[in-house]
Amino acid sequence: MVHTAVWRLYAKPANKARSKKMKKGICPVCGGKEIYSGMTVKGKAGMHDSNCIPVSIFRAAALDNFVCGQCGYVQSYVAKEKDLAAIKKKWPLVF
Numbered sequence: 001m002v003h004t005a006v007w008r009l010y011a012k013p014a015n016k017a018r019s020k021k022m023k024k025g026i027c028p029v030c031g032g033k034e035i036y037s038g039m040t041v042k043g044k045a046g047m048h049d050s051n052c053i054p055v056s057i058f059r060a061a062a063l064d065n066f067v068c069g070q071c072g073y074v075q076s077y078v079a080k081e082k083d084l085a086a087i088k089k090k091w092p093l094v095f
Contacts, residue, residue: 022066022075032070039064039079053078055086 021028025035038051052060061083063076078084 022068023077027068027071027073028075029073030068030071032068034069036067036069037064038066053087055083056090059083059086061087 022035025033027033027035051065052062055061062079064079066075066077067073078087
């Protein structure tokens, strides 16, 4: 079931209203309301920065993760505004 849910997500174009649902406690894939947040987890960067994305060769941005307890869908957000600002400066814009 999880694989089907992930496929459905990629099959639909993303939009802002849909992408913010997890933060509001609703899964955008299955509509479930059993959402768990890792925002307050200590050490969320993980061992060897495993819960991060690279910003540059010397910097990584920790992620806040939201997990649906019904279908297992996971959505991640950059945890700190300063890391998001650095990504905007260093990464290429897609559109």
